[in-house]
Amino acid sequence: MVAQFPWLGDLARVAVLLNPASGVPDAGASGVGGPLLWPTGEPWPECSLGHWVYHRDPLSAAERREWQEMDEARKARARNGTGAHNVVTHEEAAAQERIMNGASALDMRTWERISTRPDPCTDPVAMVPVMQLRACDAPRVFEGRDTDLLQVLWCPNDHDREDVAGGYPYGGPRLELRWRRSAEVGLTPATPQQPRRAADGYIPRPCTLSPVEAPDFPEHDELPEDLRDVVEAWCEDQEWDYHDDFACLDGWKVGGWPSWHLTDLQRITCSGTDCGRRMQLLLTMDSGGDPSLHVGRFGELRVFVCPDDPGHPIALNIQ
Ligand SMILES: [Zn+2]
Ligand SMILES: [Zn+2]
DSSP states (O other): OGGGOGGGGGGOEEEEEOOOEESOOOTTSOEESSOEEEETTOOOOEEOSOEEEEEEEEOOHHHHHHHHHHHHHHHHHHHTTSSOTTOOOHHHHHHHHHHHTTOSEEETTTTEEEEEEEEOOSSOEEOEEEEEEEGGGOGGGGTTSSOSEEEEEEESSEEOGGGSGGGSSOOSOEEEEEEEOTTOTTEEEEOOOOOSOOOTTOSOOOEEOOOEEEEEBOOGGGSOHHHHHHHHHHHHHHTOOHHHHTBSOOSSEESSOOOOSSSSOOOOBOOSTTOOOBOEEEEEEESBTTTTBOOTTTOEEEEEEOSSOTTSOOEEEEO
16 A cells, blocks of 8 residues: 555555454563463552542432422423423522532432543552564564563553543553563563452453554645645545545554544553653553453544653543
8 A cells, every 4th residue: 555655655554453353462572461470579560549530429418309399390380381391490500500510410210410521549450461473573663772672561541631641631541661671681571459449341352462563644634735636636536435444543552643433533642751752652542342351432542652752651541
């Protein structure tokens, strides 16, 4: 495909599609959710941030009566033709807001307010291994880094947005990267401890990987303006669909281009001191499939890194 897009030049990146498939990987191999190599004596990472949890708290008898009376009044107005079924008065809206008290939903079978809010962490939570990647399976990722083993771990809970993601709006698992040298002395297979608390969908099922390199192109909005029409016209001519056939490959991948199908294009910039460089996509983790994760609205969690300084903070984004 690269040859067919000579105009795109540097915009063509090579992504490594990871193709996770159910199976427990060897501790020394690339894999998802499995055992990994860990330096003897290095403490297992833990998370001590506050964790968002679901709370259900029942309405009082008086609140419930008030809510039901408002419902009845609204239905009566609809029957009498003095108002549409779903129209609430200003007074009713204010009363409902007071009863909801900041909760996001009301369960009308159990009459409970449902809300999520952070619980202070009283007992740190063990992080879980999400992925281990060896340089032989994705050499480009390790270019310029004096390492050949990448480990991705996360705290399998929701967090306050201020605490994770390098300043971008995201409140999911807090993620850490560990870049290592596999020849390091004392790396031994480690079976991680179970986290004390984990939200549904944040514990990946063990998978082996079958990495394959593939050319990946940026989303339409990310193309230089003078190229957009050229590319569109060429695709139309050849009966290709640029986005479906060439851009932002789906699934678990290393490198390549991020798609922006839920939001407009966001230029993720580095929060490192005096940096501000546009960050590059390192890793995309997808919901569903064999790893059986559920991130965002069954979407993709993407990890961005600074192209200049591997020591700068990572950024996370969900689509
Ligand atoms: Zn945490
Ligand atoms: Zn930077």
